[in-house]
Amino acid sequence: MPPTILVVDDELSMREFLKILLTKEGYTTETAVDGEDALSKIEKNSIDLVISDIRMPGVGGLELLSTIKQSQPTLPFIIITAFASPDDAVQAMKHGAYDYITKPFKVDEIKSVIHSALESKKNSEENNKETPAALFHNIIGESPEIQHVFDQISRVAPTHANVLIYGESGTGKELIAQAIHQNSNASRNHFVPIICNAIPESLFESELFGHIKGSFTGATTNKLGLLELADNGTAFLDEIGELSLMVQTKLLRFLQEREFKRVGDTKIRKVNVRIISATNRDLEQEILAKRFREDLFYRLAVVPLRMPPLRERKGDVPLLTQHFLEKYAQTFNKEVPQLSSYAMEVLMNYDFPGNVRELENIIERGVALSTSNLILPESLTLADAHRKADESPVEIDSPQLQTPLSGTKSTTVPEEDLFEQGLEKVIINLEKEMIELALVRANQSKMKAAELLKISFRSLRYKIKKYNIN
Numbered sequence: 001m002p003p004t005i006l007v008v009d010d011e012l013s014m015r016e017f018l019k020i021l022l023t024k025e026g027y028t029t030e031t032a033v034d035g036e037d038a039l040s041k042i043e044k045n046s047i048d049l050v051i052s053d054i055r056m057p058g059v060g061g062l063e064l065l066s067t068i069k070q071s072q073p074t075l076p077f078i079i080i081t082a083f084a085s086p087d088d089a090v091q092a093m094k095h096g097a098y099d100y101i102t103k104p105f106k107v108d109e110i111k112s113v114i115h116s117a118l119e120s121k122k123n124s125e126e127n128n129k130e131t132p133a134a135l136f137h138n139i140i141g142e143s144p145e146i147q148h149v150f151d152q153i154s155r156v157a158p159t160h161a162n163v164l165i166y167g168e169s170g171t172g173k174e175l176i177a178q179a180i181h182q183n184s185n186a187s188r189n190h191f192v193p194i195i196c197n198a199i200p201e202s203l204f205e206s207e208l209f210g211h212i213k214g215s216f217t218g219a220t221t222n223k224l225g226l227l228e229l230a231d232n233g234t235a236f237l238d239e240i241g242e243l244s245l246m247v248q249t250k251l252l253r254f255l256q257e258r259e260f261k262r263v264g265d266t267k268i269r270k271v272n273v274r275i276i277s278a279t280n281r282d283l284e285q286e287i288l289a290k291r292f293r294e295d296l297f298y299r300l301a302v303v304p305l306r307m308p309p310l311r312e313r314k315g316d317v318p319l320l321t322q323h324f325l326e327k328y329a330q331t332f333n334k335e336v337p338q339l340s341s342y343a344m345e346v347l348m349n350y351d352f353p354g355n356v357r358e359l360e361n362i363i364e365r366g367v368a369l370s371t372s373n374l375i376l377p378e379s380l381t382l383a384d385a386h387r388k389a390d391e392s393p394v395e396i397d398s399p400q401l402q403t404p405l406s407g408t409k410s411t412t413v414p415e416e417d418l419f420e421q422g423l424e425k426v427i428i429n430l431e432k433e434m435i436e437l438a439l440v441r442a443n444q445s446k447m448k449a450a451e452l453l454k455i456s457f458r459s460l461r462y463k464i465k466k467y468n469i470n
């Protein structure tokens with residue numbers, strides 16, 4: 001049976017036009033004059049796709065969309081917006097529209113959007129049979145901030161909306177882009193990363209769109225562009241803020257027309273590609289400085305997604321640390337070490353200017369250098385300027401603690417920093433670390449640890465409780 005499409009528009013001419021077009025394409029077509037009418041048609045008929053105008057008297061397109069998403073979240077919804085209102089498009093995508101089309105549109109454009117929406121519905125029904133759960137397993141975190149990101153991924157992944165991920169370097173933007181692809185209906189097709197600043201401006205067009213043999217010096221064969229490779233899948237445009245204005249214009253044209261030509265070719269080609277882009281620049285600032293096109297920004301950032309820096313979600317540091325300890329223990333073929341509680345405290349008080357990537361490097365080095373199962377603060381290489389002054393960690397030059405562990409002498413700490421902590425805190429930290437070290441040496445036997453520390457079992461038990469050592 002051919003798919004049934006419901007066309008919702010208050011203008012008779014538009015309804016008629018779409019009805020003729022869609023019937024010619026072999027679809028069954030229903031029409032409705034406004035949101036209310038549409039809801040009753042949906043109740044009575046089995047509809048596979050809705051195309052709706054946004055502005056209508058009574059129940060408008062956005063309201064209709066939200067209502068439908070509650071009862072039939074997988075029913076694809078395409079919204080038709082006026083050319084001049086990118087905000088409407090953004091709102092529509094936020095409410096879960098599959099895609100949007102701006103008026104005036106080309107017949108080919110609407111045909112290709114409909115085709116890909118119906119494909120995606122089919123894929124999602126098949127996918128749902130096999131893999132119901134969302135795949136975030138490789139993104140570590142439990143803070144409310146990262147949960148919010150997971151929410152956004154779940155909501156945006158099944159749509160066809162272009163997503164712009166922005167945030168500081170090392171926050172996990174690429175990981176998020178992959179998660180969106182994996183959780184989308186295009187997950188079985190290619191995810192093609194395109195590192196914008198790695199492609200010279202003169203080659204960009206040919207890399208993106210492909211070229212034909214002899215079209216320029218060096219074009220010795222026909223070449224498929226990256227966008228064609230990503231057909232029915234996702235193209236990930238990384239470092240989008242680095243694109244030159246000339247390249248931005250070419251990319252914008254492709255996004256508007258949904259078609260392109262290979263360099264040197266006359267044939268017009270079409271692809272169905274979802275674009276996820278990422279940047280660590282402030283694009284709004286770049287727009288003001290006239291280095292980034294505003295119209296391109298609106299095409300790319302239909303759904304903007306901010307990756308918070310690690311210092312705003314310190315709650316994830318312990319889990320990430322554990323993850324990287326395990327990862328690098330395996331890499332270096334060692335037992336999984338522990339971080340001393342003071343070393344953990346040092347991390348919790350650190351700002352991580354390089355975000356998760358920096359934490360990963362810190363732990364990698366810590367594991368590589370560790371000679372026992374306990375990693376102490378001196379094995380953590382942090383940028384001094386980003387340690388919190390009031391909690392400045394103190395590296396204690398204590399031969400008992402250091403020599404057997406690292407064999408290297410720790411860097412000397414300025415005397416003022418030492419005093420800033422106060423004697424009591426230094427002693428407590430030292431004591432905690434000695435106990436943790438003894439427990440590791442004694443294979444967690446409190447009796448043996450007490451012997452090593454030359455204190456009574458009871459006193460050790462008391463201190464373990466007091467310092468909350470596990």
Ligand SMILES: Nc1ncnc2c1ncn2[C@@H]1O[C@H](COP(=O)(O)OP(=O)(O)OP(=O)(O)O)[C@@H](O)[C@H]1O
Nearest residue numbers: 138139140168169170171172173174175280356357
């Ligand atoms: N939540 C996370 N869980 C596990 N690993 C993570 C997480 N976030 C980031 N990483 C790891 O940190 C490193 C940096 O992440 P990624 O490359 O995605 O960052 P980015 O935001 O794209 O950085 P840049 O702007 O420098 O390209 C990667 O090795 C990635 O696997």
Ligand SMILES: [Mg+2]
Nearest residue numbers: 173174238278
């Ligand atoms: Mg990146």
